[in-house]
Amino acid sequence: MAEIIPLSPAGDSDAKEPYKEGSCKLHPQTMCPAFGALRVLSRIEGAQPAMVTDTGCLYGLTFVTHFYAARKSIIAPQLGTAELSSGKVQEAANAAIAEAAKEQNVSVIPVISLCVAETAGLAEELLPTEVDGKPVVLVRVPAYAIHSHPEAKDIALAAVMRRFVDGASEQEPRTLALLGEVFPADPLMIDGVLRKMGGRVITTLPGRHVNELKLAGQAAAVAALHPFYRETVGVLRERGVGVVTGAPIGVEGSAAWIRAVGAALDIDDDIVERVADEEVAAARGFLSTQPLKGATILISGYEGNEMLYARLLIEGGAHVPYVSTSIGQSMLTAADEAWLKSHGCEAVVYRKAIEDDKAAMEHWTFDLVIGTTTLAAHAKELGIPSVYYTNMLSVRPLFLAGGMIASLSFVRELLGRKPLYERMLEFFS
Amino acid sequence: MAITLIRDISDTSSYWGASWVFGCFPDVHIICDAPIGCYNLLGMAVTDYTDALPHMANLTPTSIREEDVITGTAKALKRTIDDLRSLGSLDGKRLIVLSTAESEMISADHTKYVAQLDPEARFFWSQSLEQDEWQGRDRALLFAWEEYGKPFVAPDAPPKAANLVNIIGPSLGCFNAPADLHELKRLVAGVGGELNLVYPYAGSIAGTPQLADAAANVVLYREFGEGLAQALGRPYLFAPFGVFGTTTFLRELGALLGTPAAQVEAFISSEKKTTLQPVWDLWRGPQSDWFATVDCAIVGGRSYVEGLRQFLGEELGMKVAWSSGRPRREDEPDNIEIRKRLHAKAPAFVFGSINEKIYLSEANAKGSHFIASTFPGPVVRRTTGTPFMGYAGAANIMQELVNRFYDMVFNFLPVELVRGQGTGERGQAGPPQPAAAAAPDRSSETMAWSVAATNRLTAAIEQVPFLARISASRSLRLAAEQAARARGDTEVSLEMIEAAIAHGA
Numbered sequence: 001m002a003e004i005i006p007l008s009p010a011g012d013s014d015a016k017e018p019y020k021e022g023s024c025k026l027h028p029q030t031m032c033p034a035f036g037a038l039r040v041l042s043r044i045e046g047a048q049p050a051m052v053t054d055t056g057c058l059y060g061l062t063f064v065t066h067f068y069a070a071r072k073s074i075i076a077p078q079l080g081t082a083e084l085s086s087g088k089v090q091e092a093a094n095a096a097i098a099e100a101a102k103e104q105n106v107s108v109i110p111v112i113s114l115c116v117a118e119t120a121g122l123a124e125e126l127l128p129t130e131v132d133g134k135p136v137v138l139v140r141v142p143a144y145a146i147h148s149h150p151e152a153k154d155i156a157l158a159a160v161m162r163r164f165v166d167g168a169s170e171q172e173p174r175t176l177a178l179l180g181e182v183f184p185a186d187p188l189m190i191d192g193v194l195r196k197m198g199g200r201v202i203t204t205l206p207g208r209h210v211n212e213l214k215l216a217g218q219a220a221a222v223a224a225l226h227p228f229y230r231e232t233v234g235v236l237r238e239r240g241v242g243v244v245t246g247a248p249i250g251v252e253g254s255a256a257w258i259r260a261v262g263a264a265l266d267i268d269d270d271i272v273e274r275v276a277d278e279e280v281a282a283a284r285g286f287l288s289t290q291p292l293k294g295a296t297i298l299i300s301g302y303e304g305n306e307m308l309y310a311r312l313l314i315e316g317g318a319h320v321p322y323v324s325t326s327i328g329q330s331m332l333t334a335a336d337e338a339w340l341k342s343h344g345c346e347a348v349v350y351r352k353a354i355e356d357d358k359a360a361m362e363h364w365t366f367d368l369v370i371g372t373t374t375l376a377a378h379a380k381e382l383g384i385p386s387v388y389y390t391n392m393l394s395v396r397p398l399f400l401a402g403g404m405i406a407s408l409s410f411v412r413e414l415l416g417r418k419p420l421y422e423r424m425l426e427f428f429s
Numbered sequence: 430m431a432i433t434l435i436r437d438i439s440d441t442s443s444y445w446g447a448s449w450v451f452g453c454f455p456d457v458h459i460i461c462d463a464p465i466g467c468y469n470l471l472g473m474a475v476t477d478y479t480d481a482l483p484h485m486a487n488l489t490p491t492s493i494r495e496e497d498v499i500t501g502t503a504k505a506l507k508r509t510i511d512d513l514r515s516l517g518s519l520d521g522k523r524l525i526v527l528s529t530a531e532s533e534m535i536s537a538d539h540t541k542y543v544a545q546l547d548p549e550a551r552f553f554w555s556q557s558l559e560q561d562e563w564q565g566r567d568r569a570l571l572f573a574w575e576e577y578g579k580p581f582v583a584p585d586a587p588p589k590a591a592n593l594v595n596i597i598g599p600s601l602g603c604f605n606a607p608a609d610l611h612e613l614k615r616l617v618a619g620v621g622g623e624l625n626l627v628y629p630y631a632g633s634i635a636g637t638p639q640l641a642d643a644a645a646n647v648v649l650y651r652e653f654g655e656g657l658a659q660a661l662g663r664p665y666l667f668a669p670f671g672v673f674g675t676t677t678f679l680r681e682l683g684a685l686l687g688t689p690a691a692q693v694e695a696f697i698s699s700e701k702k703t704t705l706q707p708v709w710d711l712w713r714g715p716q717s718d719w720f721a722t723v724d725c726a727i728v729g730g731r732s733y734v735e736g737l738r739q740f741l742g743e744e745l746g747m748k749v750a751w752s753s754g755r756p757r758r759e760d761e762p763d764n765i766e767i768r769k770r771l772h773a774k775a776p777a778f779v780f781g782s783i784n785e786k787i788y789l790s791e792a793n794a795k796g797s798h799f800i801a802s803t804f805p806g807p808v809v810r811r812t813t814g815t816p817f818m819g820y821a822g823a824a825n826i827m828q829e830l831v832n833r834f835y836d837m838v839f840n841f842l843p844v845e846l847v848r849g850q851g852t853g854e855r856g857q858a859g860p861p862q863p864a865a866a867a868a869p870d871r872s873s874e875t876m877a878w879s880v881a882a883t884n885r886l887t888a889a890i891e892q893v894p895f896l897a898r899i900s901a902s903r904s905l906r907l908a909a910e911q912a913a914r915a916r917g918d919t920e921v922s923l924e925m926i927e928a929a930i931a932h933g934a
Contacts, residue, residue, distance in 0.1 A: 023515065023516070024515065026512050026513065026516070027468075027489060028468075028469075028490075030469060031469055031474065032465070032467075032474075033466060054442060054530035054531075054557065055438055055440070055442045055530075055557075055561065056443075056467065056557055057466070057470075058435065058438045059805065060441070060467070060474070061466075061470065062438060063474075066437075066784075067478060067807050071790050071791075073437050073768060073787060073791070074436070075434060076435045076436075076438065077434055078433035078434070078435055081559045082430065084558065088432065092432045099434050115466070115530075115531045115534075119531065119535065142464070143465055143466030143467070144493045144494055144495055144498055145495045372473075373473060373483055374484045376483075377483035
């Protein structure tokens with residue numbers, strides 16, 4: 001790694017008290033956890049969700065689902081005091097399922113059970129498993145028990161995988177299923193690298209079609225690109241699918257990942273080494289300029305893949321002392337956290353609240369904040385260049401040398417925008 | 430008890446409605462007794478898409494966890510209040526604790542507990558499991574008056590001045606409120622009124638007693654706010670729509686304020702030459718003829734539905750195919766029925782929410798124009814230039830509709846696609862290729878149609894909005910003929926036209 005020379009004023013990053021998390025966690029930063037489930041389920045072709053919940057919850061979740069998941073009409077039963085006090089939750093769920101089953105081309109009816117229904121008690125054994133041959137799958141995602149929306153994606157995906165994954169057919173050698181919502185070009189780039197090694201990407205989950213869920217069962221291995229698909233990985237592991245954790249992120253991450261995939265797919269070592277070397281060479285060429293050198297950047301998102309992004313920035317030369325995410329710590333997050341801690345990152349905060357992020361803003365001086373909407377707004381109020389993490393991540397590739405170049409080039413451009421942020425602040429303050 | 434089904438819910442719960450009212454007050458902090466999702470969706474997500482606020486800064490959740498569902502939320506509430514105090518977030522603020530569907534589900538009524546923790550704080554039982562956002566807003570406005578206003582006002586205190594006017598209603602989550610409010614302010618001033626409070630939008634909880642200073646109230650929406658106006662005991666009017674509706678309003682308000690009739694008429698006359706001049710010009714022009722040839726459907730708040738029915742239907746003579754207001758009346762279509770109607774036959778103009786927009790997309794109703802006129806749905810309406818109410822609203826809507834007509838015409842005109850140079854495909858610029866030019870286009874030959882096919886085409890065209898018919902008949906005809914030719918047929922059969930219709934040609 002290159003030596004880090006922060007842009008921040010001299011003396012600011014002198015040795016001082018270590019960072020302490022916010023004194024309280026009043027405002028947790030995550031989308032409503034249940035949205036993760038709707039995001040995954042409503043995008044499956046022919047899926048007709050039936051939501052079992054109160055009207056306020058229904059309004060908020062359908063609002064965001066219609067905005068950024070799918071233009072899909074959603075059915076629900078009226079569930080108010082009258083229905084709840086007379087024990088009609090089960091009947092209500094069944095009525096919504098029956099209505100959902102009337103739609104054209106139904107592939108699956110996910111029954112999404114939320115806080116109020118879970119509190120009242122919705123019994124799985126009293127729900128139909130199918131209506132007129134259309135599969136019904138119960139997905140329980142009460143926000144009080146699941147603490148972030150990435151983790152609800154996992155719960156939802158695991159629920160439909162259990163129902164649809166093809167356990168009977170044989171595994172196809174040298175095929176890899178990708179797991180994680182990624183930019184559409186990313187699977188193509190990964191597939192290109194795999195083909196050089198004699199393998200291929202069989203499907204990318206969470207898919208847009210039930211058949212993609214089935215196909216995943218035929219993969220020789222699954223690559224969990226994002227570190228919160230614990231249950232889904234478990235479902236595939238039970239069926240004998242090998243598991244590769246981590247992602248092809250940056251130079252070191254890509255090389256390690258290619259080797260891990262090579263081993264999982266039983267590909268000849270020499271070929272794997274050659275391909276890994278090619279990727280390393282392509283990325284190193286770009287990194288030799290250390291495009292982000294001298295910049296101190298804060299990463300705070302609620303998508304669950306923030307550590308990947310932080311790794312990329314650090315390899316690009318940035319100082320990233322603080323990374324926070326909405327997901328919990330697990331075996332899947334361990335490798336990235338260790339890598340970050342050994343590359344100048346002082347704090348990785350899980351299940352963060354805005355108070356943690358604001359404490360970080362006071363502790364370090366940042367040249368760029370890539371944060372949640374609330375944090376990005378706070379940073380803009382201070383005249384610091386900042387962007388919403390999810391917007392940054394969702395619009396360009398991330399993986400391998402190609403993704404690295406696209407992402408780092410954009411971040412570098414953002415760093416040059418400080419005068420715009422300062423001018424706005426000066427005018428409006 | 431039969432189960433009622435909801436499709437794509439249109440009205441949210443009273444917890445949301447009450448929060449959108451209390452959230453307007455800079456000197457209030459709200460704690461919602463809620464799981465993180467209820468906080469996030471309201472405070473961080475949806476209000477950003479309805480009001481363009483990055484987040485609601487004065488809203489904090491108790492973040493109900495699994496253990497709280499079992500043992501109650503008192504501990505979580507106490508911790509939240511303590512933390513807010515330690516951060517200084519409650520300094521100079523009144524605390525209001527709101528119940529939500531989940532806390533009501535486990536009967537977490539904290540009326541006494543809140544009073545014990547902070548005698549100045551109040552607990553608001555949202556009744557989120559049975560009341561909608563309109564009831565929630567209505568009750569929140571009344572609650573604010575009864576708790577923070579009325580006790581500080583002498584009974585029977587007269588208005589401070591005869592021409593002081595409150596505008597009641599505009600709050601967070603109200604579609605287009607800044608533009609409609611701006612127009613109402615202009616109208617009130619026009620007939621000699623002086624603005625007292627805009628409540629709750631530009632008010633404060635401390636300023637609530639001043640509501641009593643006004644001589645009259647304008648209630649911006651029919652769907653909520655009337656309760657507060659009645660409690661204030663002064664005359665009130667609802668905000669007006671259309672040319673004639675607004676004129677009546679101005680005369681009534683002028684009379685209430687004791688403004689001389691001549692002054693009111695002078696304002697109306699000057700408006701005809703300014704704000705309303707485009708309405709008169711468009712009415713005299715060919716544009717207004719179109720209004721008689723098209724139909725529309727209207728989905729929106731009660732005020733918008735009644736106002737648009739009156740302006741578009743009664744004043745301009747446009748056919749209103751159907752409408753559905755909020756809160757919905759029994760005789761109006763619910764979303765299940767609205768979806769069916771839009772799939773069967775989409776009117777030329779559909780005023781509505783993202784729900785109607787989705788139904789139109791599902792039906793591939795390209796000939797229909799969607800105009801956002803209510804939530805849900807992400808749409809920024811923060812400028813003052815897009816009113817629906819008042820004279821400016823009449824002019825704005827008329828202008829908007831005419832521009833949509835122009836768009837419709839533009840989209841019908843023939844166009845020849847030009848491929849860009851950078852796409853890697855052969856550029857189409859320059860003179861036509863001789864080979865292509867030499868062979869006469871077979872589609873120019875007249876093809877025979879069976880009687881059944883012709884009848885089917887006519888029936889299909891009947892379902893298309895008037896202005897789009899020429900274009901639709903042409904594209905359906907070409908698609909059917911092309912399919913027939915491809916099969917080597919000499920006549921277009923019923924099967925061919927059915928296929929073209931199904932394909933959405």
